[in-house]
Structures are given as structure tokens and as C-alpha cells.
Amino acid sequence: MPRMSRHTINFLKGMAFLSPWLVGVLVFTTIPIGLSLYYSFCNYPLVQPPVFVGWHNYHYMIHDRVFWISLNNTLLYALMSLPMGMVIALALALLLNANIRGLSLYRTIIFLPSLIPLVASAMLWLWMYNSKLGLINITLRSLGIAHPPPWLTSTHWAMPALVLMSFWSLGNTVVIYLAGLQDVPRELYEAADLDGANLPRKIWHVTLPSISPVIFFNLIMGIIGSLQTFTQPFIMTQGGPIRSTYLYTMYLYDNAFTFLRMGYASALAWVQLLLVLALTALAFWTSRYWVHYQGR
Amino acid sequence: MTNAHNIPTPQTPQPDSLRHQALVGQAVMHTHLAMQKRRRLLKQLLIHAALILICAAALVPFLWMLSTSLKSNAHVMSSPPQWIPHPVQWHNYKAIFTRHNSNFLLWTRNTLIIAVLTVLGTTISSAIVAYGFAKIKFRGRGVLFAIMLATMMIPFPVTMVSLFIIFRWLGDHTGMQWLGTFKPLWVPAWFGSAFNIFLLRQFFMTIPDELSEAARMDGCSEFGIFVRIILPLAKPALTVVALFSFMAVWNDFLAPLVYIQRSQQYTLALGLQSFYSQLGNTSWNLLMAASVLVIVPVLVLFFIAQKTFIEGIATTGIKG
Numbered sequence: 001m002p003r004m005s006r007h008t009i010n011f012l013k014g015m016a017f018l019s020p021w022l023v024g025v026l027v028f029t030t031i032p033i034g035l036s037l038y039y040s041f042c043n044y045p046l047v048q049p050p051v052f053v054g055w056h057n058y059h060y061m062i063h064d065r066v067f068w069i070s071l072n073n074t075l076l077y078a079l080m081s082l083p084m085g086m087v088i089a090l091a092l093a094l095l096l097n098a099n100i101r102g103l104s105l106y107r108t109i110i111f112l113p114s115l116i117p118l119v120a121s122a123m124l125w126l127w128m129y130n131s132k133l134g135l136i137n138i139t140l141r142s143l144g145i146a147h148p149p150p151w152l153t154s155t156h157w158a159m160p161a162l163v164l165m166s167f168w169s170l171g172n173t174v175v176i177y178l179a180g181l182q183d184v185p186r187e188l189y190e191a192a193d194l195d196g197a198n199l200p201r202k203i204w205h206v207t208l209p210s211i212s213p214v215i216f217f218n219l220i221m222g223i224i225g226s227l228q229t230f231t232q233p234f235i236m237t238q239g240g241p242i243r244s245t246y247l248y249t250m251y252l253y254d255n256a257f258t259f260l261r262m263g264y265a266s267a268l269a270w271v272q273l274l275l276v277l278a279l280t281a282l283a284f285w286t287s288r289y290w291v292h293y294q295g296r
Numbered sequence: 297m298t299n300a301h302n303i304p305t306p307q308t309p310q311p312d313s314l315r316h317q318a319l320v321g322q323a324v325m326h327t328h329l330a331m332q333k334r335r336r337l338l339k340q341l342l343i344h345a346a347l348i349l350i351c352a353a354a355l356v357p358f359l360w361m362l363s364t365s366l367k368s369n370a371h372v373m374s375s376p377p378q379w380i381p382h383p384v385q386w387h388n389y390k391a392i393f394t395r396h397n398s399n400f401l402l403w404t405r406n407t408l409i410i411a412v413l414t415v416l417g418t419t420i421s422s423a424i425v426a427y428g429f430a431k432i433k434f435r436g437r438g439v440l441f442a443i444m445l446a447t448m449m450i451p452f453p454v455t456m457v458s459l460f461i462i463f464r465w466l467g468d469h470t471g472m473q474w475l476g477t478f479k480p481l482w483v484p485a486w487f488g489s490a491f492n493i494f495l496l497r498q499f500f501m502t503i504p505d506e507l508s509e510a511a512r513m514d515g516c517s518e519f520g521i522f523v524r525i526i527l528p529l530a531k532p533a534l535t536v537v538a539l540f541s542f543m544a545v546w547n548d549f550l551a552p553l554v555y556i557q558r559s560q561q562y563t564l565a566l567g568l569q570s571f572y573s574q575l576g577n578t579s580w581n582l583l584m585a586a587s588v589l590v591i592v593p594v595l596v597l598f599f600i601a602q603k604t605f606i607e608g609i610a611t612t613g614i615k616g
Binding site for chain 2: 007010011016017020021023024027033035046095098100102107108110112113115118119120124125128138168176178179228230231234252253256265266269270273276277
């Protein structure tokens with residue numbers, strides 16, 4: 001048997017250890033994505049074999065009002081929940097980063113809601129938002145607002161209600177920010193003190209640049225996560241009223257598993273993939289202007 | 297703070313006034329320190345107040361849920377609302393198990409089966425792959441690692457349609473059913489998950505190579521090094537991965553919704569949703585009791601392993 005070089009041996013060893021993932025990524029990621037590219041050019045009602053129809057699904061999509069509504073809603077949801085959520089989470093983390101007593105208790109309580117399974121929190125907020133008996137409207141009425149919004153049953157308020165409730169479970173993001181804040185070198189603050197910087201300036205010139213990689217991480221995760229939001233509107237509003245909370249993933253789901261239009265659903269899947277990639281790429285591109293990696 | 301700059305310094309100090317100045321300076325410093333202390337105290341008080349308010353906002357929905365779950369239906373409807381249910385109606389928790397068409401015990405069992413298989417699978421396979429990425433130098437490693445990171449960005453909805461078709465095809469052509477079984481939910485976990493591989497790889501990188509070198513000298517195989525040296529040292533990271541994947545299974549809704557068809561095979565998440573669609577907006581007390589039951593195991597797990605949780609989440613962001 002010919003002697004193998006160290007390189008070859010290491011390569012084979014590496015492949016052996018990587019093999020579960022190599023097989024997995026092929027079977028559960030690459031092939032499905034490739035297949036859905038093919039199906040996206042097909043008419044495929046599931047019970048019959050796929051028939052190639054060229055660009056038909058994509059043409060249809062451009063003129064599909066529901067597609068635009070769902071896309072619009074999803075972008076709106078992301079735009080309302082993501083930036084504000086990131087700011088709130090950061091503010092909470094800054095508060096928790098103060099040197100005070102009882103910190104771990106506060107941290108635990110703020111983190112708790114993000115542990116709640118989505119379906120359970122959907123139930124909880126259905127009840128909170130209930131227009132007659134829900135705690136939110138009971139409170140609003142006791143504060144003198146005679147006609148509080150009917151929240152989930154109103155085309156105007158259903159989407160803001162979903163956004164508001166997403167702020168309840170920011171604990172994960174807060175903890176990630178907090179870890180970033182605790183990593184900011186003390187010397188930087190001391191130097192800023194010597195320069196006579198006040199608190200807002202310290203936050204702007206020291207804290208934010210130092211944790212910019214963490215902000216960036218949360219931004220990317222937020223983009224990917226918010227663009228595929230599904231469970232809460234699916235359970236709480238079924239996309240209504242009048243499609244006001246009908247999100248992209250719900251439309252994809254309905255096409256695939258309610259209307260059995262696998263071809264069109266695959267086209268929607270590809271558009272979603274491209275959208276996520278484009279927005280992530282955009283975030284990466286802007287990152288060189290505002291993300292600072294210090295000696296890491 | 298900028299107080300040091302505020303101490304008055306005359307333009308031209310006279311030698312005889314120096315002592316006097318020093319005294320004045322000291323006094324000024326003293327009041328400054330006292331003021332500073334008071335200001336710091338006030339600041340801390342404000343922070344406490346803000347945090348208490350926020351924590352109340354975080355907790356109130358929980359308490360409201362718990363309170364509703366122990367009320368009679370008449371009291372749920374009562375206005376103004378009572379916070380402490382009277383009488384406490386414990387049998388709501390019994391009622392959700394005996395209701396027609398609800399089978400929370402079976403759904404819990406189903407979820408646990410999927411969770412155990414998923415946690416085992418993803419922890420073992422991700423650790424193996426992470427070792428390859430962390431400890432073996434080979435050509436193409438960087439590229440493969442970058443590809444792996446990129447796959448984390450692919451949303452599940454993008455692949456779920458084709459995966460459904462693939463699982464359906466497998467059922468038709470291999471004689472082994474996939475759709476309507478738990479397999480689509482746990483089998484993929486045995487092929488490593490990008491996120492877990494990444495997390496474990498970061499941890500393995502911090503383990504010094506000298507340890508494995510020494511074992512290699514003693515004739516230990518690569519797999520032996522992985523099992524005997526690395527894995528025991530990586531227990532904290534493995535726990536994090538196991539915890540996170542358990543939570544993910546408990547939380548997952550879309551995948552079971554797509555792959556599971558009969559109510560006997562529902563997971564808790566699906567079961568809770570079907571329970572809601574049966575009740576409609578009528579029995580909030582029962583719905584809240586059921587939600588509490590779904591939440592409690594997660595909370596118990598969290599309080600047992602709180603430190604692991606918080607540190608694990610912190611690492612995902614920092615190392616990212």
C-alpha cells in the first residue's frame with residue numbers, strides 16, 4: 001500500500017469527522033434548494049407529477065396581489081419590530097449593565113419571557129389583547145380611555161399588536177448585548193472620563209463602537225428571523241382581519257399545504273431566500289462603515 | 297465625571313496663599329465628593345425604579361395567565377377583574393386532561409420522544425463535526441466552514457416545501473413512511489446543525505492542542521482523542537447545545553405543522569393550538585391552564601440550568 005502524505009491523511013481524517021454534516025447539508029439543504037428551484041419553474045399540484053412551465057410562476061407572482069400584500073406586511077412587520085426592538089433591547093442591557101444590587105434577579109425576570117414557547121405566548125397574548133376582557137383594555141379603560149382599540153380584530157391595530165408583543169420576548173437579545181457590554185475595556189471609559197465626556201457621549205463614542213460587532217450580529221439574526229415570522233400571526237389572527245397581518249411565510253405555507261400549489265410555493269420560497277440573502281448582504285456591505293473589530 | 301476641572305485655580309498663585317488655597321481646595325473636593333455620592337445614589341435609585349417597572353411589565357402577563365387559569369369561567373368574565381382567584385379552581389388543570397379531543401399526556405410524550413432523539417442526535421453529530429473543524433488542519437477547511445456559516449442564514453420555510461416532497465417521495469418509494477411520523481422532525485438532527493457545530497467549534501478551539509498531542513504520542517487514535525480528551529473537557533458547551541436543542545423542539549411549531557397529520561402524533565405546540573381552535577374564545581381559564589402546563593417544564597429547566605443558559609446565549613453573540 002502506497003504511503004499517504006500527511007496532507008492526505010489529514011484531509012481524509014477531516015472529511016471523516018465532517019461526514020455527518022457533509023451528508024446532511026447535501027440531503028437536507030442543497031438538494032431541497034436545488035429541487036425547489038426546479039419546481040419553481042413547474043406547475044406541480046402535488047397529486048400529479050410536475051410539469052415544466054418556464055417563468056410562469058414568476059410572471060404570475062408579479063401580478064399576484066396577495067403576494068404583494070404579504071410581502072408588504074412582512075417588510076412592515078420587520079421594519080416596525082426590528083429597529084425598535086434592537087434599541088429597546090440595548091437600552092435594557094445598558095440599564096442592566098449598571099453596577100447595582102439585585103442585578104441577577106432583574107436580568108432573570110427580563111429574560112424569562114423569551115423562554116416561553118411561541119404557541120404558549122400566542123395564547124397568552126390572545127387573552128391579553130382580548131378587546132372586552134383582556135388585561136390591556138381593562139387597564140386602558142380604567143385609565144379613562146372609553147374606547148380602547150380592539151387590537152387583534154382591527155385592521156389598524158392587529159399589526160402593531162403583533163409588533164408590541166414581540167418586544168415582550170427580547171430577553172435573548174438583551175443577554176447578548178449585555179455580554180458585549182461587559183466586554184468593553186474599562187480603560188476606554190477611563191480615557192473618556194479624562195476627556196470630560198458625559199454619559200450620552202460616552203455611550204455614543206465608546207460603548208456603541210465597542211459593541212458594534214454584537215449589534216451587527218443581532219441585526220443579521222433579526223433580519224433573518226423577522227422575515228420568516230409565522231407562528232404568532234398564524235395562530236392569533238390567521239393573517240386577518242382582511243389580510244392585514246398576512247405574512248409572507250403564511251402565504252408560502254398556504255400555497256404549499258392548503259392550495260397544494262407546490263410549484264408556486266417553491267417560487268415563493270426562492271424569492272424569500274433571495275430577499276433574505278439580499279438584505280443580509282446589504283447589512284454586511286454597510287457593516288464596514290459602522291462595525292469596528294478591536295483586536296479580535 | 298468632570299469634577300476635577302471645577303476646582304478654582306487662580307491665574308497667578310501667591311506663595312502665602314498656597315496653604316489657604318489647599319484648604320479651600322480640600323473643602324471643595326469634600327463637598328464635591330458628597331455631591332457625587334448623592335448623585336450616584338440618585339442615579340442608582342432611578343435605575344432601580346426603571347428596572348422594577350420593566351420587570352413588572354415582564355411579569356404581569358405571566359401572573360395574569362396564572363390567575364386566569366385558576367378561575368371559574370364566570371369569574372374570568374367578571375369586571376373589574378380579580379387578581380387573586382376566589383375560589384381557586386384547581387380542577388381546571390384536571391379538566392384539560394379529561395376534555396374530549398385533548399390529549400396532553402400523549403402530546404407531552406410525543407414531544408419528549410422527539411426532543412430526546414433530537415438532543416442526542418444533534419449533540420453527538422455536531423460535536424463530531426465541530427472537532428473536524430476545530431482540531432484537524434486540512435485543505436478546504438476554511439471554505440467548508442464559511443459554507444456552513446452561510447447555511448445558517450437559510451430560513452426553514454425556504455426548504456420546507458421540497459423537504460415535504462422528498463419525505464413524501466421516500467414514503468412512496470422505499471416502503472418506509474416519513475410523513476405522518478416523527479422521523480422528519482428528528483432524523484435531520486443526526487447530521488449536525490450549523491449553529492451547534494459553530495458553538496462547539498468555538499469551544500473546542502479554546503482547548504490547548506498539547507493535550508491531544510500527548511495522547512497522540514501515546515498512540516491514541518484521532519477518534520480516541522475526541523472521545524477521551526475533548527468531550528470530557530467540553531461538557532459545559534455540550535450542555536448548552538443540548539439545552540438549546542431541547543428548547544427548540546419544545547418551541548417548534550411550523551415543522552410539526554407541516555409533517556405531522558394525525559392528532560395522536562401532535563407535539564405539545566400543535567396540541568395547544570388545536571385545543572385553542574376547539575375552545576374558540578370561550579374557555580380562557582382552560583386555555584391558560586393548558587398554556588401554563590406547556591410553559592412550566594421550560595421554566596423548571598431554566599431554573600435548574602440558569603447559568604448555563606445565560607452564558608450560552610451570551611457566547612452566541614460574542615463569538616459571532
